[in-house]
Amino acid sequence: MKAALIIIGNEILSGRTQDKNLSYLANWLNEIGIQLSEVRVIRDEEEVIIETVNYLRKTYDYVFTTGGIGPTHDDITSLSIAKAFNVDLEINDKALSILKEYYKDSELTDARMKMTMIPKGAELVENPVSKAPGFKMENVFVMAGIPSIMQGMLEGARKHLKGGDIIKSVSVDVFTPESNVADELTKLQDKYKNIEIGSYPFTKENRFGTSLVLRSKNEQLLEECKLELLKIVDKFKS
Amino acid sequence: MKAALIIIGNEILSGRTQDKNLSYLANWLNEIGIQLSEVRVIRDEEEVIIETVNYLRKTYDYVFTTGGIGPTHDDITSLSIAKAFNVDLEINDKALSILKEYYKDSELTDARMKMTMIPKGAELVENPVSKAPGFKMENVFVMAGIPSIMQGMLEGARKHLKGGDIIKSVSVDVFTPESNVADELTKLQDKYKNIEIGSYPFTKENRFGTSLVLRSKNEQLLEECKLELLKIVDKFKS
Numbered sequence: 001m002k003a004a005l006i007i008i009g010n011e012i013l014s015g016r017t018q019d020k021n022l023s024y025l026a027n028w029l030n031e032i033g034i035q036l037s038e039v040r041v042i043r044d045e046e047e048v049i050i051e052t053v054n055y056l057r058k059t060y061d062y063v064f065t066t067g068g069i070g071p072t073h074d075d076i077t078s079l080s081i082a083k084a085f086n087v088d089l090e091i092n093d094k095a096l097s098i099l100k101e102y103y104k105d106s107e108l109t110d111a112r113m114k115m116t117m118i119p120k121g122a123e124l125v126e127n128p129v130s131k132a133p134g135f136k137m138e139n140v141f142v143m144a145g146i147p148s149i150m151q152g153m154l155e156g157a158r159k160h161l162k163g164g165d166i167i168k169s170v171s172v173d174v175f176t177p178e179s180n181v182a183d184e185l186t187k188l189q190d191k192y193k194n195i196e197i198g199s200y201p202f203t204k205e206n207r208f209g210t211s212l213v214l215r216s217k218n219e220q221l222l223e224e225c226k227l228e229l230l231k232i233v234d235k236f237k238s
Numbered sequence: 239m240k241a242a243l244i245i246i247g248n249e250i251l252s253g254r255t256q257d258k259n260l261s262y263l264a265n266w267l268n269e270i271g272i273q274l275s276e277v278r279v280i281r282d283e284e285e286v287i288i289e290t291v292n293y294l295r296k297t298y299d300y301v302f303t304t305g306g307i308g309p310t311h312d313d314i315t316s317l318s319i320a321k322a323f324n325v326d327l328e329i330n331d332k333a334l335s336i337l338k339e340y341y342k343d344s345e346l347t348d349a350r351m352k353m354t355m356i357p358k359g360a361e362l363v364e365n366p367v368s369k370a371p372g373f374k375m376e377n378v379f380v381m382a383g384i385p386s387i388m389q390g391m392l393e394g395a396r397k398h399l400k401g402g403d404i405i406k407s408v409s410v411d412v413f414t415p416e417s418n419v420a421d422e423l424t425k426l427q428d429k430y431k432n433i434e435i436g437s438y439p440f441t442k443e444n445r446f447g448t449s450l451v452l453r454s455k456n457e458q459l460l461e462e463c464k465l466e467l468l469k470i471v472d473k474f475k476s
Contacts, residue, residue, distance in 0.1 A: 012277075013273075013274050013275065014407070015260070015262070015264030016407075016409075016438075016451065022253075022257070022279070024253070030253060036251050036252070036253070038251070038281070039250075040278050041260070041276065041277035041278075041279075070416060070417075071416060071417040071420040072417075072423055072424070073420070073423055073435070074435065074436055110421055111417045111421050112417045115417075146439060178308060179308075179309040180349075182311070182347070182348075182349030185311055186310070186349075189311045199311075200249055201384060203386075213249070213254065
């Protein structure tokens, strides 16, 4: 099972805001056997949103979007999703009653009413944090951009997701530059074609190091490969 | 002038590593009048890299890539870029002499020699941190994924970039939920069509707040709009 994430927001692309949803979603999906395979960060522009959603929802099992479902003029995700699916954007009775419970009548301004407008045919995704819901339209999950709210909505999305094989990973760190282990890693990768072997350099306390990560759904194979990896790594232990 | 960034790396998509290059690049580009308009995070897969590079380099003035130019088997960016441009990947004499200066002959292993392989016709981009260079192929800048190295390479890329109008921004924070200012913001946006008005909710010390950001290349207009924004915001100051 494969998924894509669309991060919608000029504030991410301008460098103003550091995205925190990508890594959270990736790890959350891993745990239920869904692999995040592509992420796109796009501007708050209707045409771009429509095109991106329509391409990715046909390419992946699931698509998640974050951002642009709030009450302000620059929140255009819900309308764009409605257009992508060629349905109307309309007041959703359930969303309305959720907001009516949260706000006094006098507080239900035009801006807040905007958050009750959901594409026709969509199912709501609960927002335990600030009430205004996200929604699910076929295989597309539309969520808020604020990390705490997005994380709450994910729990509501959980029941709609069918996981696949869970990919296990093993990580081994060694204090040597990755170029020292590269040749032997290549041989190891050639031997274990069903294991994804990643090599990620780091520096710590002014020493060069390498994180070696093995990923596979086959736990036995992973264990076997790990033993061989440890033999390679042992040569560099001081 | 518009640019796209391609973040190449399974470690970002698996959630293992938090990307730090997006916001750095966005801010760095802003300062020279180039707007980061799209970002894609993709897997270390040759076909995906080729397709993504070839699409984006025709769409944007500049494309930057990060990741996958190291010495290990999972570093396939340089080869993929060569294929995207339909040229050979070959030992680059200048890259070779840089590495020969840095490593003893006996240390120039097969793995390190891989970092001298550059697409034919590319210009090197200097790496002040760990020597092995990035490169520029037409409007595509291929850089390392490690933030410190990527940042060093950007300085080397600077001379190849032609900036455009610099977009100025003004930011005003107010302690009120964004739905309270939304209706007036809509009117302000309608009045100032050439200013991008963004509204970003936050929470701080258990209070709801909103960051309002005005962005435009027209400084005078920005100043005018800011005065009107401050009037809106003043109503919520306690």
